[in-house]
Amino acid sequence: MMADANTCPVKCIGTSEGDGGRYYIFRDVAGQERKLTRMQLTRRPDLVALFGGNISWLKSHFPHHTNVMKSHPDGSISRHRMVLDFVISDAADWLMSECLSKPMPAPSNIRIPNQDSYLQDLIAQFLHQADLMDGISLDLRAELFMPAATAFANIATCMREQTDELKKHLKHTILAEDHTP
Known part of the structure; x- marks a missing residue:
């Protein structure tokens, strides 16, 4: 449905x-x-x-x-x-x-919000998850589960590569002042 x-x-x-x-x-x-x-x-x-x-x-x-x-x-x-x-x-x-799908309200001319705060948060989450995957990989290597350890290490590498790609799209915060009377 x-x-x-x-x-x-x-x-x-x-x-x-x-x-x-x-x-x-x-x-x-x-x-x-x-x-x-x-x-x-x-x-x-x-x-x-x-x-x-x-x-x-x-x-x-x-x-x-x-x-x-x-x-x-x-x-x-x-x-x-x-x-x-x-x-x-x-x-x-x-x-x-x-x-x-709903229309966005008209943007204010006083301050344009930081457009990359969500992207920065996403990058931080990816890096945190990549660190967790590396930790799991090390734990599995110690227990001699090499195929699984390699898989988690590959996931961590892939996540770090994705963060490098995302960092290319970061913009800088734009501030504007309202000089209208």
């Missing part, structure tokens, strides 16, 4: 830029305006709180299925699929795309 913004109990308002990067703006089920980052939208507690604890709409539009077996008195076993939960990443992606 495709998600429909008209039936969603949470209203997507748009996005804004701030010191923490991009914020996705919503009106939650209680009618309060909420600003969430991409990271917050991918965490189950934050997403569930946005929907006021009622995840029925999320489960019906982004279902996570599981197979269930049931034994009958005659000894036969039947299998069927049931919705266990919702897929957090699918729900978060849909909510972010809905916010991004």
Whole structure:
């Protein structure tokens, strides 16, 4: 089932830029305006709180299925699929795309937000994850799990190469003063 913004109990308002990067703006089920980052939208507690604890709409539009077996008195076993939960990443992606489809407010001439704060955060996260992968690789080498150790070392190298590519796209913060009377 495709998600429909008209039936969603949470209203997507748009996005804004701030010191923490991009914020996705919503009106939650209680009618309060909420600003969430991409990271917050991918965490189950934050997403569930946005929907006021009622995840029925999320489960019906982004279902996570599981197979269930049931034994009958005659000894036969039947299998069927049931919705266990919702897929957090699918729900978060849909909510972010809905916010991004809304028109952005007109930019202020007083200050243009730092356009690369999100990119700097992403680079820092990549480097942190690469360090973790290197640590796992060293632990596995000590336990003589060489194929897995090599795989984690390759992942770390790839992540560092990606950060080098991302660093090429960093811009500098632009500040402007408003000289209008």
